[in-house]
Amino acid sequence: MSEKATREAVCWVGAESFLSGLKRVNIFCGGYGSGKTEIAVNFALHLAARGKPVKIADLDIVNPYFRSREVREELRRHGIQVLVPNERLISADLPIVMPEIKGAIETGNEAVVLDLGGDPAGARVMASIAQAMPKDDYHGFFVLNSRRPFTRTPAAVAGIMSEISRASGMAITGQVVNSHLIDETAVDVVEEGFRLAEEVSRDTGTGIAFVAVERSMLDRFDAAGCGYPVMVLDRHMLKPWEDSDRLGREKFKL
Amino acid sequence: MAKVLMKGNEAIGEAGIRARGLCYFCYPITPQSEVAEYLSKRMPEAGGVFLQGESEVAVSNMLYGAAGAGVRCWTSSSGPGISLMMEALAYIAAAELPVVIVNIVRCGPGLGGILPSQSDYRQAVKGGGHGDYQCLVYAPASVQEAVDLMPLAFDRAERYRNPVLIIGDGMIGQMMEPVEFKEHKFPPLPPKDWATTGCKGRKPNVVNSLYLDPYAEEKLNLRMVAKYEKMKKEEVRCEEYNTDKPYQALLVAYGTTARICRTAIHKLGEEGIHVALLRPITLFPFPRQRIYELAQKVDWVMSVEMSTGQMVEDVELSVRCEKPVHFFGRTGGVVPAPEEVVEAVKKQLGAGKGGQA
Structure with missing residues (x-):
């Protein structure tokens, strides 16, 4: 295998103990626009790449665009079962919660990945299925981007975290540090993300589960040395003019 | 200030506040509702007015009133909501009032759908409402540009005493991009000596769009045309x-x-x-x-x-x-x-x- 191909295959760095402690149900919540969908899609694909049967459910009832359902075909190609509303309603902004989602949580051997909508408003949908949650067999991941305007300070993050926990009726078991500015992410933006998450961890007791870093950052960011499990992220939620082979930002700068 | 990652709609809301557009009336509609949601949180912090009307008809007439009183005011909506505002927009244009209206365009006609479109081009550019009027129309291509155009839109609306539209397809409102809020400096604006701010000690100001005298109406029409000709000379951007x-x-x-x-x-x-x-x-x-x-x-x-x-x-x-x-x-x-x-x-x-x- 070429060096490039090997590098592309890397999904996790320094994450052995995290991966051995995985739970069957994995819920991604967080502030609005924190990157839950991209994280959930990558997490599901990475699980599938490890040979696990995976189901992903799009529970985003607050966003009209850029939802995980938009990449459903790609997910299915990787053998992932995608629970999304009927095709006829796929572009509707209706709060549809499929009964199959509750079923997937209650029973089955597949790993389940749930992509919630943002903020307490988006997480509220969980309350309808929280009863079905297998006790102690789920992770409630809180996705955090320190460059989002409403999650810039530890107090603000802790506030949203507790509101989401209350609205959804589930426990938040770990933070996912996802500090980025899309194509303008510098290493210090990622590091600023840890520092914020560490302060939140001190204040709330909710530790850092893992750090998400885009693949193109690997040559600048010391993933192995950062002290946390690192999930390598490939961007799937692309804008129509963004090429999957990444032509370079300067060509598109407006 | 450090760059932040913002959804277009949120960034437009913040840019409105920073441009001192502290009076915002709205009625929610996808794919634009996040402007209202963002401002419902931020406007009270900024000391401004956030008011959700009972319909877009109400909202647009609130703009007419607030602008007439000399207040910097604005709204945002999408296709069907913008259509409901067209009557008031024609009144606002006729009364020569500065108002900024953001249209995050969804597909149509009719209710259409919530996905992005540019199908409100003619409505924005060729009138939309009735009568001899035009709006100055800006069309950003990125979240940053939308943020930079907001203060310009307010400035030009007041400088020309004319409504200004910002139209972005649904993507502009929904996508997330890094943005920074820069300081924008403009030359001083003329005093709003036409505003209905209380007439103690001066002649009453009247905000009106009814002209029963055809010569007076024609005079207004020609004055407005002169503004549009000036815009053609001085405001073209590409x-x-x-x-x-x-x-x-x-x-x-x-x-x-x-x-x-x-x-x-x-x-x-x-x-x-x-x-x-x-x-x-x-x-x-x-x-x-x-x-x-x-x-x-x-x-x-x-x-x-x-x-x-x-x-x-x-x-x-x-x-x-x-x-x-x-x-x-x-x-x-x-x-x-x-x-x-x-x-x-x-x-x-x-x-x-x-x-x-």
Whole structure:
């Protein structure tokens, strides 16, 4: 295998103990626009790449665009079962919660990945299925981007975290540090993300589960040395003019 | 200030506050509702007024009243909501009041759908409401540009005493991009000595759009025309891409469609086909002169849109009908892929060769 191909295959760095402690149900919540969908899609694909049967459910009832359902075909190609509303309603902004989602949580051997909508408003949908949650067999991941305007300070993050926990009726078991500015992410933006998450961890007791870093950052960011499990992220939620082979930002700068 | 990652709608809300647009009336509609949601949190912090009306008809008439009282005010909505505001917009234009209206365009007509579109071009540029009036119309292509155009829109609305529209397709409202909020400096604005601020010690000011005397109405119409002529001279904004080297075709596209065209142009360049792009930033006034100049070097021009070709006539007028203006677009909420633009350009270049042979 070429060096490039090997590098592309890397999904996790320094994450052995995290991966051995995985739970069957994995819920991604967080502030609005924190990157839950991209994280959930990558997490599901990475699980599938490890040979696990995976189901992903799009529970985003607050966003009209850029939802995980938009990449459903790609997910299915990787053998992932995608629970999304009927095709006829796929572009509707209706709060549809499929009964199959509750079923997937209650029973089955597949790993389940749930992509919630943002903020307490988006997480509220969980309350309808929280009863079905297998006790102690789920992770409630809180996705955090320190460059989002409403999650810039530890107090603000802790506030949203507790509101989401209350609205959804589930426990938040770990933070996912996802500090980025899309194509303008510098290493210090990622590091600023840890520092914020560490302060939140001190204040709330909710530790850092893992750090998400885009693949193109690997040559600048010391993933192995950062002290946390690192999930390598490939961007799937692309804008129509963004090429999957990444032509370079300067060509598109407006 | 450090860059933050913001959804277009949120960033527009923040930019409105920073431009001292501290009076915002709204009625929610997808794909624009996040402007209202953001401002419902931020406006009280900023000491401004956030008010959700019972309909867009109410909202637009609140704007009429607030602007008449000299308050910097604005709203945002999408197609069906904007249509409901058109009556008040005509009154606002007639009363020569400064108002900023943001339209995050969804597909239509009718209720249409919630997906992105540019199908409100004619409504924005050719009137929309009744009577002899025009709006100054800005069309951002990125979240940063939307943020930068907000203070300009407020400034120009007050300088011209005329409504200003900012139109962005649904993508502008929904996508997330890094933004920074820069300080914008403008020359001092003339005093609002026309506003209804209480007439103690002076002659009453009247905000009105009813003229029963035809000569008075005509005088108003001609005064408004003079403003539009001034805008045509002084307010045209556009951006060029790839025009600094020889090119075989010229595309005209605005908003995020222009970004799709850039990717297409890059792909065409890799195949040795050189194509240029003119991106209007103002849709009224339209960059006619620059399009005419750039079109001198090509056999045809192509308008690329997320509509059924609403901008084609303006491009035809720009090239003074001396050259054919072709059209490529997707509509109904379908976003054109860069590859489709590549194919459309190649097909037209091939057709040209066939014609000459």
